Amino acid sequence: MDDYDDLILSELPNEELVPQMHDDLYDGLNEEVVEGVNILLERGWLPYRVLTEALVEGMRIVGIDFRDGILFVPEVLMSANAMKAGMTILKPLLIETGAPRMGKMVIGTVKGDIHDIGKNLVSMMMEGAGFEVVDLGINNPVENYLEAIETEDPDILGMSALLTTTMPYMKVVIDRLKELGIRDNLVVLVGGAPLNEEFARAIGADSYCRDAAIAVETAKEYMARKHNQLVAAG
Amino acid sequence: MNLNCILDRQGWLLADGATATNLFNMGLEAGEAPEMLNVMDPAKVSKLYRNAVAAGAQLFLTNSFGSNRARLQLHNAADRSRELSKVAALLAREVADSSPELCIVAGSMGPSGEIMGPAGSLSHSDAVELFHEQATGLAEGGVDLLWIETMSSQEEFLAAAEGCRLAGLPWCGTMSFDTAGRTMMGISPPQLVDIAESVVPAPLAMGANCGSGISDLMQALIQICDARPSRPVIAKGNAGIPSFVEGRIHYAGSPEVMADYVELARNVGATIIGGCCGTTPRHVEKMRERLETAPMGAKPRLEEVIAKLGPLTYDNAPRTNRRRSRRRRSAGRRPARHN
Numbered sequence: 001m002d003d004y005d006d007l008i009l010s011e012l013p014n015e016e017l018v019p020q021m022h023d024d025l026y027d028g029l030n031e032e033v034v035e036g037v038n039i040l041l042e043r044g045w046l047p048y049r050v051l052t053e054a055l056v057e058g059m060r061i062v063g064i065d066f067r068d069g070i071l072f073v074p075e076v077l078m079s080a081n082a083m084k085a086g087m088t089i090l091k092p093l094l095i096e097t098g099a100p101r102m103g104k105m106v107i108g109t110v111k112g113d114i115h116d117i118g119k120n121l122v123s124m125m126m127e128g129a130g131f132e133v134v135d136l137g138i139n140n141p142v143e144n145y146l147e148a149i150e151t152e153d154p155d156i157l158g159m160s161a162l163l164t165t166t167m168p169y170m171k172v173v174i175d176r177l178k179e180l181g182i183r184d185n186l187v188v189l190v191g192g193a194p195l196n197e198e199f200a201r202a203i204g205a206d207s208y209c210r211d212a213a214i215a216v217e218t219a220k221e222y223m224a225r226k227h228n229q230l231v232a233a234g
Numbered sequence: 235m236n237l238n239c240i241l242d243r244q245g246w247l248l249a250d251g252a253t254a255t256n257l258f259n260m261g262l263e264a265g266e267a268p269e270m271l272n273v274m275d276p277a278k279v280s281k282l283y284r285n286a287v288a289a290g291a292q293l294f295l296t297n298s299f300g301s302n303r304a305r306l307q308l309h310n311a312a313d314r315s316r317e318l319s320k321v322a323a324l325l326a327r328e329v330a331d332s333s334p335e336l337c338i339v340a341g342s343m344g345p346s347g348e349i350m351g352p353a354g355s356l357s358h359s360d361a362v363e364l365f366h367e368q369a370t371g372l373a374e375g376g377v378d379l380l381w382i383e384t385m386s387s388q389e390e391f392l393a394a395a396e397g398c399r400l401a402g403l404p405w406c407g408t409m410s411f412d413t414a415g416r417t418m419m420g421i422s423p424p425q426l427v428d429i430a431e432s433v434v435p436a437p438l439a440m441g442a443n444c445g446s447g448i449s450d451l452m453q454a455l456i457q458i459c460d461a462r463p464s465r466p467v468i469a470k471g472n473a474g475i476p477s478f479v480e481g482r483i484h485y486a487g488s489p490e491v492m493a494d495y496v497e498l499a500r501n502v503g504a505t506i507i508g509g510c511c512g513t514t515p516r517h518v519e520k521m522r523e524r525l526e527t528a529p530m531g532a533k534p535r536l537e538e539v540i541a542k543l544g545p546l547t548y549d550n551a552p553r554t555n556r557r558r559s560r561r562r563r564s565a566g567r568r569p570a571r572h573n
Contacts, residue, residue: 026557028353061557069414069548070556074387077353112265112308117349117418139308141265164254164511167476168264168483195476202478 009035014043018054025058026065028078030085037086047093048100051130055086059128063213073117076212080124087127101132103223106148107158108136110169118191119160121212129216131156142173146180154186155226156219159205161192171203178204187222189215235404236338236378237438237506240292241466246500246525249470249508250286250294251518253342257282257297258483259514267309269301272321279322283329287337289515290522291508294330294337295381298322299344302368304356315364316371323375330378340381340406341372343394350389351419358393365397373401382407383470384444386417388429395433406506407437408468411454412445414548423457431463441468444510446547447475448487448495452502452539453546459503469504471495473512475547485512489520494542496521501531 009032012020021036033055040050062079065071071079105126109119116138123135134152136144145157157177161167170190177183188205200208206222209215240247257268260278271279279297286294301319303312311318323341330337346364348356369380380403382394391407398405409417409426416422421429423442430440440463442454451471458467474487487495496507507525509517540546 023557065556068553069416070553072413072416072420073418074351074353074420075556077349081353110265112267116347164252164476164483165258165262165268166265168478171478172264199476199478 010039014040018057021054022058022061025055025079025082025086026062028075028082030082033082033086034089037089041089041093046099047090047097051087051090051094051099055083055090056128056130059083059125060213063125063216067211067213073121076121077117080121080128083128084124100130102130103155103219103226104132104134104152105156105158105219106134106136106145106152106154107160108140108144108148109138109160109162110166110173111139111141112163112166112169116160118162118212119158122158122160122191122209122215125212125216126158126219129220131216131219142176145173146176149177149182149186155223156187156189158189158191158215160190161195167192167195167199168203170205174204187219187226189218191215235438236336237293240336240338241505245505245530247292247338247506248290248496248518248522248525249340249468249506250291251289251473251509251513251515252511253282253295253297253299255483255485255512256285256514267300267306267311268297269299269306269318269322270309270311272297272301272318272325276321276325280325280329283326285515286518287329287333287335289518291518292335292337293340293506293508294326295340295342295383296322296326296372296375296377297342298368298372299342299383301371302343302346303364304346304348305344315367316374319368319371320375323372323377325375327376338379339377340379341369341375341377341403343368343372343380343382343397344384345386345390350387350393354389356390358389361390361393362396362400365394366400367397369397369401369403373403377403379403379438380405384408384410386410386412386421387419388421388425391426391429392433395437399435404435404438406439406441406468408441408443408470410444411442411450414553415450415453415550423454424461427458427461427463430465437465439466439468439506441470441504441506443468443470444472446472447544448472448491449540449543449546450548452495452498452543453536453550455499455502455504456536456539466505467503468506468508469499469502470508470510471499472510473514473517474544476512483512487512487517489517491543492517493520493524497524497528497531498534498539498542500525500528501533503533 024032190205326339473485
């Protein structure tokens with residue numbers, strides 16, 4: 001086999017192009033992913049279909065191998081960047097075509113913590129799964145979260161911390177939400193290497209998400225539950 | 235070098251426990267930079283050091299884990315890296331010099347928090363500069379050696395080592411294996427040995443610190459020792475997994491568990507042994523006592539470690555390789571990363 005033969009994406013039929021795009025996402029190849037997105041759009045695919053069948057499905061595979069300890073952060077970041085490149089094309093089209101929304105998340109790393117690797121992964125994978133994400137960045141005091149909740153009206157609040165010194169700050173934020181009586185309007189997901197489920201429960205979060213793939217699964221579950229409740233109530 | 239003096243004499247050396255956990259217990263607030271205490275409340279930092287030494291630590295880390303420019307930026311103190319590092323070291327020097335027992339001051343250097351390599355934005359030269367600046371401050375304050383810790387990427391580990399070389403001090407280096415038996419960036423324990431052995435000048439010692447549960451650290455330690463490094467091996471594990479009790483972070487590992495851990499770690503082949511997050515002076519005392527009294531034993535298998543210290547926090551089953559891409563690459567294209 002000649003390893004140095006290049007593929008011509010535009011010559012592939014859809015049923016080969018889409019799995020090839022999954023591979024290219026897996027390998028973090030920005031240009032190829034962008035090319036694939038453009039080809040599918042030219043072939044008349046709706047943006048939402050390109051998003052779900054090509055990008056979201058590709059990132060789901062990346063997520064599985066990340067969860068299973070086969071891929072690590074550098075590879076996933078490359079994949080997420082490729083996904084982002086594809087999203088740059090799709091985003092305006094999705095808004096134009098009124099594609100269904102999964103839900104909205106406000107996410108940020110807590111005060112004192114510089115670490116944004118995990119948070120960025122969650123942010124990108126959530127976008128990859130069709131969520132709207134408002135990323136507050138790093139080092140957020142409680143006021144930042146409150147302001148974003150006020151203006152963005154998210155379904156989900158995500159907080160991240162990687163340090164022993166910053167983990168307790170998540171509780172500061174949740175306690176403040178309780179004081180203001182808005183805690184129960186939100187699903188609060190927390191993440192970060194030193195945390196665990198028990199910790200999440202102790203500080204009053206809804207769930208601990210071990211990694212970005214699990215964050216997406218968890219967010220989807222909560223959104224489905226919320227949807228069912230609305231249907232039941234309506 | 236005093237480090238080797240102690241190792242030659244005893245065959246092991248007890249390092250200290252946690253920094254942040256113990257500062258919390260003295261009133262550090264969540265979200266605040268521990269390094270600011272070096273100037274805002276130096277008595278607390280001195281007390282942290284004194285407590286470690288009094289409990290029996292023969293090597294302790296300075297309160298400078300995050301005293302690099304990138305991390306201090308968060309607290310609007312980017313330009314105070316050298317100063318805060320120096321003060322951390324000066325306070326430590328004072329404590330070590332007044333200790334009746336020979337005591338080594340190790341200048342702690344944690345990660346920048348930025349990402350390097352193809353997926354990141356921090357360049358090698360910027361990273362070297364940032365670690366060099368921190369190392370210079372620590373050297374000026376009189377540390378005996380530099381202590382690169384909790385690293386996850388090869389690029390950053392090498393940049394930090396380069397910073398140490400430029401500051402003209404010997405160094406030790408540890409990584410944190412917290413993700414499915416590897417570092418967050420995918421470095422395996424044997425890879426750490428290869429990386430560390432390739433650096434000029436070579437580290438005085440290398441090993442594992444922090445991460446997740448203590449058994450996870452022991453598993454990494456076993457793999458490091460199996461790779462037969464030419465230098466002493468360091469183990470600095472957490473006192474269990476954090477939980478939240480009455481508004482404070484609490485680590486589940488008791489002093490007895492940590493005493494079991496140091497004994498097992500020494501039997502595996504580590505010679506520089508201490509604790510990380512959650513390890514208080516009470517733990518350190520028991521750890522010293524155990525090292526003093528327990529005879530050297532047979533090298534334990536992982537099963538024995540798990541029976542004594544608790545289960546691994548991840549599934550240790552052999553992993554499949556990453557998917558093979560169907561793409562055939564044109565010449566000059568970035569090859570896929572393979573494990």
